[in-house]
Amino acid sequence: MNQPEQHEPLISYETLLEQFKDLLKRSKPPLKFTKQREIILSTLYSHSGHYTPEELYQIIKEENPDLKTGIATVYRTLSLLENAGIVTSISFGTQGKKYELGVKAHHDHLICTKCGKILEFFDVAIERKQARIAKEFGFKMEDHSLKIFGICPECQKIEKEREKHKIESKKIESLQQKDKEH
């Protein structure tokens, strides 16, 4: 029921691209389809995951050194894509937002507070419950976000390792202490 792995995008890149072009054409003042906008979309598509504007900007710069793309354009395009519902964002404390392609099925997030890793899951019962609660309060639900913060299995291991080392160095210290006493 809960899928542990990153989902594959549900549609092909071609379809997504068509969708995007359509959207641009249909805007009130028609918008233009530019190299920068395509690259940002394709980068989001090929790199499944969650990125800050800065991270995305770095990937794009690295993979497309010819076309100079400014960080401002990344911000502007992400904002455009978010309003269009093509990407969704998830926000952290003061440290800004991470974006991901939103053509995947709705899902919620598990976030590791040590390494920042994000896992996705989906639970029908919780979804239903949320809709019911919104209704109960007379809210017209637009969106919802469920984030579970914790320490991922990998970081838990690292923590345990560290503690082991601490204990060992304490042992060594106390042994040395005893040596001194003699």
Place this chain on the structure above:
Amino acid sequence: MNQPEQHEPLISYETLLEQFKDLLKRSKPPLKFTKQREIILSTLYSHSGHYTPEELYQIIKEENPDLKTGIATVYRTLSLLENAGIVTSISFGTQGKKYELGVKAHHDHLICTKCGKILEFFDVAIERKQARIAKEFGFKMEDHSLKIFGICPECQKIEKEREKHKIESKKIESLQQKDKEH
């Protein structure tokens, strides 16, 4: 099961204050109990709700014009209180965080995307489900946050009013148009 209203704080101000003083004393380098820290705490206590540092700063300035309290101190104290678990924060997109006294029972949030109003609710079934999901992924759960975004009943009314006005002014326009044609 879901409580629609703001909860009353669960403890008296005196108890809360004692808790806070204790905490300060017990810190590794003992911290000091200052007028500014007390005012920030008491303001949070007496104004039940969710505030940005800026909002809290404005309230404090207004209610305590004598004691000059800087915004930096508000940030520093909120951070201190959050680390101590006395207040909790809820974060929005890029627009920062809102803080509330955390001595109330755990609860989740319904947020109006028009007016920014925050309502609280609590649902045992969702709580349990979250714990189960974290466990399933091997996460050591530290915290979780469930936010439902939507339009509150009041703002829905306002929207409807506006639409009505729009339709009426369109009618007037088209009447004037017809007049011109004659």
Place this chain on the structure above:
DNA sequence: GTCGCTGCAAAGTCTTTGCAGAGAG
């Protein structure tokens, strides 16, 4: 050609920090 788009840099916004003097313990 027309207008929207882009990169750049400058300006905003929100938050944190450095510092010298004030004040709690």
Place this chain on the structure above:
DNA sequence: CTCTCTGCAAAGACTTTGCAGCGAC
């Protein structure tokens, strides 16, 4: 008295905006 706290202002981090030239349509 000793150190932490505070206000102030300056610095930071992140995001948005103004503008002149570029490029899609």
